[in-house]
Amino acid sequence: MSASTNVVxxxxxxxxxKAGLGGERDPASVVPNCLYRPPASKKWLHLTSGDEDLTxxxxxxxxxxxxxxxxxxxREIWSHLFSSVLRITPSQSSLLLTEPLFTLPSxxxxxxxxxxxxxxxxxxxxxxxxxxxxxxxxxxxxxxxLSRAQCSLxxxxxxxxxxxxxxxxxxxxxxxxRRIDLGGKALTNYLKExxxxxxxxxxxxxFIIDDVKEKLCFVSLDVDRDLSIARKSGNxxxxxxxxxxxxxxxHTKGFVKYPDQARQYLALRESGLPSSLPVEAExxxxxxxxxxxxKDRKSVDLSKNEFDVTNERFLVPEMIFRPADxxxxxxxxxxxxxxxxxxxxxxxxxxxxxxxxxxxGSTLFPQFAERLEKxxxxxxxxxxxxxxxxxEDPILGVxxxxxxxxxxxxxxxxxxxxxxxxxxxxxxxxxxxxx
Numbered sequence: 001m002s003a004s005t006n007v008v009x010x011x012x013x014x015x016x017x018k019a020g021l022g023g024e025r026d027p028a029s030v031v032p033n034c035l036y037r038p039p040a041s042k043k044w045l046h047l048t049s050g051d052e053d054l055t056x057x058x059x060x061x062x063x064x065x066x067x068x069x070x071x072x073x074x075r076e077i078w079s080h081l082f083s084s085v086l087r088i089t090p091s092q093s094s095l096l097l098t099e100p101l102f103t104l105p106s107x108x109x110x111x112x113x114x115x116x117x118x119x120x121x122x123x124x125x126x127x128x129x130x131x132x133x134x135x136x137x138x139x140x141x142x143x144x145x146l147s148r149a150q151c152s153l154x155x156x157x158x159x160x161x162x163x164x165x166x167x168x169x170x171x172x173x174x175x176x177x178r179r180i181d182l183g184g185k186a187l188t189n190y191l192k193e194x195x196x197x198x199x200x201x202x203x204x205x206x207f208i209i210d211d212v213k214e215k216l217c218f219v220s221l222d223v224d225r226d227l228s229i230a231r232k233s234g235n236x237x238x239x240x241x242x243x244x245x246x247x248x249x250x251h252t253k254g255f256v257k258y259p260d261q262a263r264q265y266l267a268l269r270e271s272g273l274p275s276s277l278p279v280e281a282e283x284x285x286x287x288x289x290x291x292x293x294x295k296d297r298k299s300v301d302l303s304k305n306e307f308d309v310t311n312e313r314f315l316v317p318e319m320i321f322r323p324a325d326x327x328x329x330x331x332x333x334x335x336x337x338x339x340x341x342x343x344x345x346x347x348x349x350x351x352x353x354x355x356x357x358x359x360x361g362s363t364l365f366p367q368f369a370e371r372l373e374k375x376x377x378x379x380x381x382x383x384x385x386x387x388x389x390x391x392e393d394p395i396l397g398v399x400x401x402x403x404x405x406x407x408x409x410x411x412x413x414x415x416x417x418x419x420x421x422x423x424x425x426x427x428x429x430x431x432x433x434x435x
Contacts, residue, residue: 007406011399014063015159018399022406034061053252054207066160094123112426123415130154130165132401152355157362159184164340176343199307218366220314230311244306334375354387359397
Protein backbone atom coordinates (compact mmCIF):
# COMPACT_ATOMS: atom_id res chain seq x y z
CA MET A 1 0.00 0.00 0.00
CA SER A 2 1.32 3.41 -0.82
CA ALA A 3 0.86 6.05 1.84
CA SER A 4 -1.92 8.44 0.94
CA THR A 5 -0.48 11.52 2.59
CA ASN A 6 -3.51 13.72 2.13
CA VAL A 7 -6.02 11.44 3.91
CA VAL A 8 -6.05 11.49 7.70
CA UNK A 9 -7.65 8.35 9.21
CA UNK A 10 -9.11 9.01 12.66
CA UNK A 11 -10.67 6.22 14.71
CA UNK A 12 -12.13 8.45 17.41
CA UNK A 13 -12.94 6.02 20.23
CA UNK A 14 -14.32 6.80 23.66
CA UNK A 15 -11.14 5.46 25.26
CA UNK A 16 -8.38 5.81 22.65
CA UNK A 17 -7.87 7.89 19.51
CA LYS A 18 -6.06 6.03 16.75
CA ALA A 19 -4.78 8.52 14.15
CA GLY A 20 -2.53 8.32 11.12
CA LEU A 21 -2.33 8.58 7.35
CA GLY A 22 -4.32 6.48 4.88
CA GLY A 23 -2.31 3.67 3.30
CA GLU A 24 -0.08 3.05 6.32
CA ARG A 25 -0.29 -0.28 8.15
CA ASP A 26 -0.32 1.26 11.65
CA PRO A 27 -1.51 4.59 13.02
CA ALA A 28 1.12 7.22 13.78
CA SER A 29 -0.44 7.85 17.18
CA VAL A 30 -2.58 5.97 19.69
CA VAL A 31 -3.48 8.28 22.60
CA PRO A 32 -6.22 8.36 25.26
CA ASN A 33 -9.16 10.52 24.15
CA CYS A 34 -9.06 12.68 27.26
CA LEU A 35 -7.25 15.40 29.17
CA TYR A 36 -5.84 14.76 32.64
CA ARG A 37 -4.97 16.98 35.61
CA PRO A 38 -2.42 15.92 38.27
CA PRO A 39 -3.47 16.66 41.87
CA ALA A 40 -0.87 19.44 42.21
CA SER A 41 -1.82 21.21 38.95
CA LYS A 42 -4.59 23.58 37.90
CA LYS A 43 -4.05 22.92 34.18
CA TRP A 44 -5.58 20.15 32.10
CA LEU A 45 -2.85 18.38 30.13
CA HIS A 46 -2.61 16.16 27.03
CA LEU A 47 -1.51 12.54 27.39
CA THR A 48 1.25 11.98 24.87
CA SER A 49 4.48 10.39 26.10
CA GLY A 50 3.10 7.51 28.17
CA ASP A 51 5.60 8.43 30.93
CA GLU A 52 3.27 10.76 32.83
CA ASP A 53 2.69 10.17 36.54
CA LEU A 54 -1.06 9.60 36.59
CA THR A 55 -1.51 8.86 40.30
CA UNK A 56 -4.80 10.38 41.50
CA UNK A 57 -5.11 12.35 38.23
CA UNK A 58 -8.54 13.76 37.35
CA UNK A 59 -9.88 12.95 33.84
CA UNK A 60 -12.10 14.80 31.36
CA UNK A 61 -13.45 12.94 28.32
CA UNK A 62 -15.30 14.40 25.31
CA UNK A 63 -17.19 11.12 24.77
CA UNK A 64 -19.75 9.50 27.04
CA UNK A 65 -21.31 6.07 26.38
CA UNK A 66 -19.57 6.21 23.01
CA UNK A 67 -21.09 9.49 21.81
CA UNK A 68 -19.59 12.98 21.56
CA UNK A 69 -21.01 15.17 24.34
CA UNK A 70 -18.34 17.88 24.56
CA UNK A 71 -17.29 19.17 21.10
CA UNK A 72 -15.13 21.98 22.61
CA UNK A 73 -13.02 19.44 24.50
CA UNK A 74 -12.78 17.22 21.40
CA ARG A 75 -11.64 20.26 19.40
CA GLU A 76 -8.86 20.88 21.92
CA ILE A 77 -7.67 17.25 21.77
CA TRP A 78 -7.82 17.09 17.96
CA SER A 79 -6.06 20.43 17.61
CA HIS A 80 -3.09 19.18 19.65
CA LEU A 81 -3.14 15.88 17.74
CA PHE A 82 -3.14 17.47 14.26
CA SER A 83 -0.57 20.21 14.98
CA SER A 84 1.86 18.61 17.45
CA VAL A 85 1.59 14.85 16.84
CA LEU A 86 0.57 14.25 13.19
CA ARG A 87 1.82 17.66 11.99
CA ILE A 88 -0.74 17.91 9.20
CA THR A 89 -2.55 20.88 7.65
CA PRO A 90 -6.29 20.07 7.75
CA SER A 91 -7.17 22.49 4.91
CA GLN A 92 -4.93 20.44 2.59
CA SER A 93 -6.20 17.06 3.81
CA SER A 94 -9.26 14.84 3.60
CA LEU A 95 -10.53 13.08 6.74
CA LEU A 96 -11.85 9.55 7.20
CA LEU A 97 -13.60 9.56 10.57
CA THR A 98 -15.25 6.68 12.45
CA GLU A 99 -18.59 7.21 14.14
CA PRO A 100 -20.57 4.83 16.37
CA LEU A 101 -23.75 3.28 15.00
CA PHE A 102 -26.99 5.14 15.85
CA THR A 103 -25.34 8.52 16.44
CA LEU A 104 -28.00 11.23 16.85
CA PRO A 105 -28.33 13.84 14.07
CA SER A 106 -27.53 16.65 16.56
CA UNK A 107 -24.17 14.97 17.36
CA UNK A 108 -23.52 14.40 13.64
CA UNK A 109 -24.03 18.14 13.04
CA UNK A 110 -21.56 18.98 15.83
CA UNK A 111 -18.97 16.64 14.29
CA UNK A 112 -19.47 18.13 10.81
CA UNK A 113 -19.03 21.63 12.22
CA UNK A 114 -15.78 20.57 13.91
CA UNK A 115 -14.45 19.02 10.70
CA UNK A 116 -15.45 21.70 8.19
CA UNK A 117 -15.83 24.92 10.19
CA UNK A 118 -13.25 24.61 12.98
CA UNK A 119 -10.54 22.64 11.16
CA UNK A 120 -11.41 23.41 7.50
CA UNK A 121 -10.77 19.89 6.20
CA UNK A 122 -11.00 19.66 2.43
CA UNK A 123 -13.33 16.61 2.43
CA UNK A 124 -14.89 14.12 4.86
CA UNK A 125 -15.92 10.48 4.81
CA UNK A 126 -17.69 9.04 7.87
CA UNK A 127 -17.47 5.27 8.37
CA UNK A 128 -19.03 2.82 10.80
CA UNK A 129 -16.48 0.65 12.67
CA UNK A 130 -18.08 -2.77 11.82
CA UNK A 131 -17.81 -2.06 8.08
CA UNK A 132 -14.09 -1.20 8.42
CA UNK A 133 -13.39 -4.32 10.50
CA UNK A 134 -15.16 -6.45 7.86
CA UNK A 135 -13.16 -4.77 5.06
CA UNK A 136 -9.87 -5.37 6.85
CA UNK A 137 -10.54 -9.05 7.55
CA UNK A 138 -11.93 -9.73 4.04
CA UNK A 139 -8.84 -8.12 2.49
CA UNK A 140 -6.50 -10.10 4.77
CA UNK A 141 -8.05 -13.42 3.69
CA UNK A 142 -9.31 -12.92 0.13
CA UNK A 143 -10.15 -16.61 -0.36
CA UNK A 144 -11.85 -17.08 3.03
CA UNK A 145 -15.58 -17.51 3.65
CA LEU A 146 -15.92 -13.96 4.93
CA SER A 147 -14.59 -12.56 1.67
CA ARG A 148 -16.52 -14.97 -0.58
CA ALA A 149 -19.86 -14.51 1.21
CA GLN A 150 -19.30 -10.76 1.82
CA CYS A 151 -20.92 -11.32 5.18
CA SER A 152 -19.73 -11.35 8.80
CA LEU A 153 -20.82 -10.69 12.35
CA UNK A 154 -18.57 -8.09 14.00
CA UNK A 155 -18.48 -8.08 17.80
CA UNK A 156 -16.96 -4.75 18.84
CA UNK A 157 -16.25 -4.63 22.58
CA UNK A 158 -14.67 -1.27 23.25
CA UNK A 159 -14.42 1.35 25.97
CA UNK A 160 -18.07 2.41 26.10
CA UNK A 161 -20.27 -0.43 24.85
CA UNK A 162 -20.43 -3.73 22.97
CA UNK A 163 -22.12 -4.02 19.57
CA UNK A 164 -22.92 -7.27 17.75
CA UNK A 165 -23.28 -6.07 14.14
CA UNK A 166 -24.12 -8.27 11.14
CA UNK A 167 -22.34 -6.82 8.09
CA UNK A 168 -23.49 -7.59 4.53
CA UNK A 169 -21.63 -6.26 1.47
CA UNK A 170 -19.71 -3.84 3.69
CA UNK A 171 -22.83 -2.31 5.27
CA UNK A 172 -23.89 -2.98 8.87
CA UNK A 173 -27.50 -4.24 8.94
CA UNK A 174 -28.70 -1.62 11.42
CA UNK A 175 -32.04 -3.33 12.11
CA UNK A 176 -30.17 -6.41 13.37
CA UNK A 177 -27.48 -4.72 15.50
CA ARG A 178 -27.69 -5.53 19.21
CA ARG A 179 -25.94 -3.54 21.96
CA ILE A 180 -24.77 -4.16 25.53
CA ASP A 181 -24.37 -0.96 27.53
CA LEU A 182 -21.04 -1.74 29.11
CA GLY A 183 -17.43 -1.72 28.00
CA GLY A 184 -13.92 -1.22 29.30
CA LYS A 185 -14.88 1.86 31.33
CA ALA A 186 -17.58 0.00 33.28
CA LEU A 187 -15.22 -2.91 33.92
CA THR A 188 -12.55 -0.56 35.31
CA ASN A 189 -15.13 1.14 37.54
CA TYR A 190 -16.32 -2.23 38.86
CA LEU A 191 -12.74 -3.28 39.62
CA LYS A 192 -12.19 0.05 41.45
CA GLU A 193 -15.21 -0.69 43.65
CA UNK A 194 -14.11 -4.26 44.45
CA UNK A 195 -10.53 -3.27 45.32
CA UNK A 196 -11.68 -0.25 47.36
CA UNK A 197 -14.14 -2.36 49.32
CA UNK A 198 -11.63 -5.13 50.08
CA UNK A 199 -8.24 -3.51 50.47
CA UNK A 200 -7.31 0.07 49.60
CA UNK A 201 -9.30 3.07 48.35
CA UNK A 202 -8.57 3.40 44.63
CA UNK A 203 -11.76 5.19 43.53
CA UNK A 204 -9.70 8.12 42.17
CA UNK A 205 -7.11 5.91 40.44
CA UNK A 206 -8.66 5.42 36.99
CA PHE A 207 -5.38 4.99 35.10
CA ILE A 208 -3.81 2.65 37.68
CA ILE A 209 -6.86 0.38 37.85
CA ASP A 210 -6.98 0.32 34.03
CA ASP A 211 -3.45 -1.09 34.21
CA VAL A 212 -4.45 -3.66 36.86
CA LYS A 213 -7.36 -4.76 34.66
CA GLU A 214 -5.23 -5.09 31.52
CA LYS A 215 -2.41 -6.98 33.25
CA LEU A 216 -4.32 -9.27 35.61
CA CYS A 217 -7.92 -9.87 34.50
CA PHE A 218 -8.94 -12.87 32.41
CA VAL A 219 -12.13 -14.63 31.35
CA SER A 220 -13.02 -17.73 33.36
CA LEU A 221 -13.87 -20.95 31.52
CA ASP A 222 -15.64 -22.38 34.57
CA VAL A 223 -16.79 -19.77 37.09
CA ASP A 224 -18.01 -22.17 39.80
CA ARG A 225 -14.73 -24.09 39.77
CA ASP A 226 -12.67 -20.89 39.82
CA LEU A 227 -14.69 -19.40 42.69
CA SER A 228 -14.02 -22.51 44.80
CA ILE A 229 -10.28 -22.27 44.05
CA ALA A 230 -10.29 -18.54 44.88
CA ARG A 231 -11.56 -19.33 48.37
CA LYS A 232 -8.53 -21.49 49.16
CA SER A 233 -5.67 -20.16 51.18
CA GLY A 234 -1.92 -20.03 50.60
CA ASN A 235 -0.36 -21.81 47.65
CA UNK A 236 -3.60 -23.54 46.66
CA UNK A 237 -5.15 -20.24 45.57
CA UNK A 238 -4.08 -19.99 41.92
CA UNK A 239 -5.51 -16.53 41.45
CA UNK A 240 -4.00 -14.45 44.24
CA UNK A 241 -1.41 -11.99 43.02
CA UNK A 242 -0.05 -8.69 44.22
CA UNK A 243 -0.09 -5.30 42.51
CA UNK A 244 2.32 -2.63 43.74
CA UNK A 245 1.07 0.95 43.56
CA UNK A 246 3.36 3.75 42.36
CA UNK A 247 5.13 5.58 45.19
CA UNK A 248 6.09 8.64 43.13
CA UNK A 249 9.76 8.27 44.11
CA UNK A 250 11.31 4.98 42.97
CA HIS A 251 8.55 4.18 40.48
CA THR A 252 5.79 6.31 38.96
CA LYS A 253 4.02 3.32 37.39
CA GLY A 254 2.31 0.44 39.18
CA PHE A 255 3.45 -3.12 38.50
CA VAL A 256 2.62 -6.76 39.18
CA LYS A 257 4.90 -8.00 41.98
CA TYR A 258 5.35 -11.62 40.82
CA PRO A 259 4.51 -11.87 37.09
CA ASP A 260 4.92 -15.68 36.97
CA GLN A 261 2.48 -16.07 39.83
CA ALA A 262 -0.05 -13.96 37.91
CA ARG A 263 0.00 -16.48 35.03
CA GLN A 264 -0.50 -19.67 37.00
CA TYR A 265 -4.27 -19.78 36.38
CA LEU A 266 -3.39 -20.79 32.80
CA ALA A 267 -2.50 -24.21 34.21
CA LEU A 268 -6.20 -24.86 34.70
CA ARG A 269 -7.51 -24.15 31.21
CA GLU A 270 -10.65 -26.19 30.73
CA SER A 271 -9.31 -29.35 32.31
CA GLY A 272 -10.65 -28.57 35.77
CA LEU A 273 -7.56 -30.14 37.30
CA PRO A 274 -7.57 -30.50 41.07
CA SER A 275 -5.30 -27.89 42.56
CA SER A 276 -3.24 -30.46 44.48
CA LEU A 277 -1.77 -32.04 41.34
CA PRO A 278 1.32 -30.64 39.60
CA VAL A 279 0.43 -29.92 35.98
CA GLU A 280 2.19 -28.31 33.11
CA ALA A 281 1.20 -24.67 32.65
CA GLU A 282 1.54 -22.75 29.40
CA UNK A 283 5.10 -22.13 28.36
CA UNK A 284 6.37 -25.30 30.06
CA UNK A 285 6.09 -23.91 33.59
CA UNK A 286 5.50 -26.49 36.29
CA UNK A 287 2.40 -25.78 38.34
CA UNK A 288 3.94 -26.90 41.64
CA UNK A 289 6.83 -24.49 41.10
CA UNK A 290 4.79 -21.43 40.26
CA UNK A 291 2.34 -21.98 43.08
CA UNK A 292 5.23 -21.15 45.41
CA UNK A 293 6.08 -17.55 46.20
CA UNK A 294 9.42 -16.69 44.54
CA LYS A 295 11.95 -16.82 47.36
CA ASP A 296 15.15 -15.91 45.58
CA ARG A 297 13.90 -12.42 44.70
CA LYS A 298 14.59 -9.44 46.88
CA SER A 299 11.41 -9.09 48.85
CA VAL A 300 10.36 -5.45 48.94
CA ASP A 301 8.37 -4.44 51.99
CA LEU A 302 5.69 -2.34 50.39
CA SER A 303 2.89 -3.64 52.57
CA LYS A 304 1.16 -0.27 52.72
CA ASN A 305 1.62 0.37 49.03
CA GLU A 306 0.24 -2.80 47.47
CA PHE A 307 -2.87 -4.92 47.36
CA ASP A 308 -3.84 -8.48 46.50
CA VAL A 309 -6.44 -9.45 43.92
CA THR A 310 -7.98 -12.91 43.69
CA ASN A 311 -11.45 -13.60 42.28
CA GLU A 312 -11.77 -9.98 41.03
CA ARG A 313 -9.49 -11.08 38.21
CA PHE A 314 -12.24 -13.13 36.54
CA LEU A 315 -15.38 -11.62 38.16
CA VAL A 316 -14.78 -8.26 36.42
CA PRO A 317 -14.73 -9.59 32.79
CA GLU A 318 -17.59 -11.92 33.80
CA MET A 319 -19.84 -8.82 33.52
CA ILE A 320 -19.63 -9.16 29.72
CA PHE A 321 -21.18 -12.63 29.84
CA ARG A 322 -23.49 -12.12 32.87
CA PRO A 323 -24.54 -8.45 33.14
CA ALA A 324 -27.71 -9.51 35.01
CA ASP A 325 -25.54 -10.63 37.96
CA UNK A 326 -24.72 -6.97 38.50
CA UNK A 327 -28.33 -5.92 38.36
CA UNK A 328 -28.14 -4.76 34.71
CA UNK A 329 -31.23 -5.53 32.69
CA UNK A 330 -29.15 -6.71 29.70
CA UNK A 331 -28.52 -9.95 27.88
CA UNK A 332 -25.03 -11.46 28.05
CA UNK A 333 -22.76 -11.49 25.01
CA UNK A 334 -23.69 -14.95 23.66
CA UNK A 335 -27.43 -14.19 23.81
CA UNK A 336 -26.80 -10.76 22.29
CA UNK A 337 -25.08 -12.41 19.28
CA UNK A 338 -27.92 -14.93 18.84
CA UNK A 339 -30.48 -12.10 18.85
CA UNK A 340 -28.48 -10.19 16.23
CA UNK A 341 -28.28 -13.26 13.97
CA UNK A 342 -31.97 -14.11 14.42
CA UNK A 343 -32.91 -10.59 13.28
CA UNK A 344 -31.34 -11.37 9.87
CA UNK A 345 -32.72 -13.42 6.96
CA UNK A 346 -32.48 -17.19 7.76
CA UNK A 347 -30.21 -17.72 4.71
CA UNK A 348 -27.55 -15.61 6.45
CA UNK A 349 -27.62 -17.47 9.78
CA UNK A 350 -25.07 -20.24 9.06
CA UNK A 351 -22.65 -17.81 7.40
CA UNK A 352 -22.86 -15.30 10.27
CA UNK A 353 -22.12 -17.94 12.92
CA UNK A 354 -19.13 -19.06 10.87
CA UNK A 355 -17.78 -15.51 10.42
CA UNK A 356 -17.74 -13.95 13.90
CA UNK A 357 -14.96 -11.34 14.25
CA UNK A 358 -13.89 -10.02 17.66
CA UNK A 359 -12.53 -6.47 17.80
CA UNK A 360 -12.03 -3.78 20.44
CA GLY A 361 -9.83 -3.64 23.53
CA SER A 362 -12.24 -5.53 25.79
CA THR A 363 -11.78 -8.70 23.68
CA LEU A 364 -8.11 -8.83 24.74
CA PHE A 365 -8.82 -10.63 28.01
CA PRO A 366 -7.16 -14.07 27.92
CA GLN A 367 -9.63 -16.92 27.13
CA PHE A 368 -12.28 -14.49 25.80
CA ALA A 369 -12.86 -16.34 22.50
CA GLU A 370 -12.87 -19.82 24.11
CA ARG A 371 -15.48 -18.76 26.65
CA LEU A 372 -17.66 -17.11 24.00
CA GLU A 373 -17.57 -20.25 21.84
CA LYS A 374 -18.43 -22.39 24.88
CA UNK A 375 -21.45 -20.17 25.63
CA UNK A 376 -22.59 -19.89 22.01
CA UNK A 377 -22.44 -23.57 21.06
CA UNK A 378 -25.56 -24.69 23.05
CA UNK A 379 -27.55 -21.72 21.65
CA UNK A 380 -26.72 -22.38 17.98
CA UNK A 381 -28.33 -25.16 15.86
CA UNK A 382 -26.15 -28.29 15.83
CA UNK A 383 -25.73 -28.31 12.06
CA UNK A 384 -24.14 -24.82 12.05
CA UNK A 385 -20.43 -24.27 12.61
CA UNK A 386 -19.33 -21.59 15.08
CA UNK A 387 -16.08 -19.90 14.00
CA UNK A 388 -14.69 -17.01 16.05
CA UNK A 389 -11.79 -14.93 14.74
CA UNK A 390 -9.88 -12.58 17.02
CA UNK A 391 -8.28 -9.73 15.12
CA GLU A 392 -4.51 -9.59 14.90
CA ASP A 393 -4.62 -6.39 16.97
CA PRO A 394 -8.19 -5.77 18.20
CA ILE A 395 -7.39 -2.17 19.17
CA LEU A 396 -6.13 -1.26 15.68
CA GLY A 397 -8.53 -3.35 13.55
CA VAL A 398 -10.97 -0.51 12.83
CA UNK A 399 -8.16 1.93 12.01
CA UNK A 400 -6.48 -0.54 9.64
CA UNK A 401 -9.76 -1.01 7.76
CA UNK A 402 -10.03 2.78 7.50
CA UNK A 403 -6.47 3.00 6.21
CA UNK A 404 -7.29 0.44 3.48
CA UNK A 405 -10.41 2.34 2.45
CA UNK A 406 -8.60 5.70 2.45
CA UNK A 407 -5.97 4.35 0.05
CA UNK A 408 -8.49 2.90 -2.42
CA UNK A 409 -8.85 4.65 -5.79
CA UNK A 410 -12.57 5.33 -5.19
CA UNK A 411 -12.09 7.08 -1.87
CA UNK A 412 -12.12 10.73 -2.99
CA UNK A 413 -15.36 10.17 -4.93
CA UNK A 414 -17.02 8.80 -1.76
CA UNK A 415 -16.22 11.91 0.28
CA UNK A 416 -18.32 15.01 0.90
CA UNK A 417 -16.32 18.16 0.11
CA UNK A 418 -16.32 21.35 2.14
CA UNK A 419 -18.09 23.14 -0.74
CA UNK A 420 -20.89 20.51 -0.78
CA UNK A 421 -21.27 20.78 2.99
CA UNK A 422 -21.59 24.57 2.76
CA UNK A 423 -24.13 24.30 -0.06
CA UNK A 424 -26.27 21.37 1.14
CA UNK A 425 -25.79 21.25 4.93
CA UNK A 426 -25.01 18.37 7.24
CA UNK A 427 -28.15 16.22 6.95
CA UNK A 428 -28.13 15.94 3.15
CA UNK A 429 -24.40 15.28 3.00
CA UNK A 430 -24.72 12.48 5.55
CA UNK A 431 -27.10 10.53 3.33
CA UNK A 432 -24.23 9.77 0.97
CA UNK A 433 -22.24 7.76 3.52
CA UNK A 434 -24.73 5.11 4.53
CA UNK A 435 -27.03 4.58 1.54
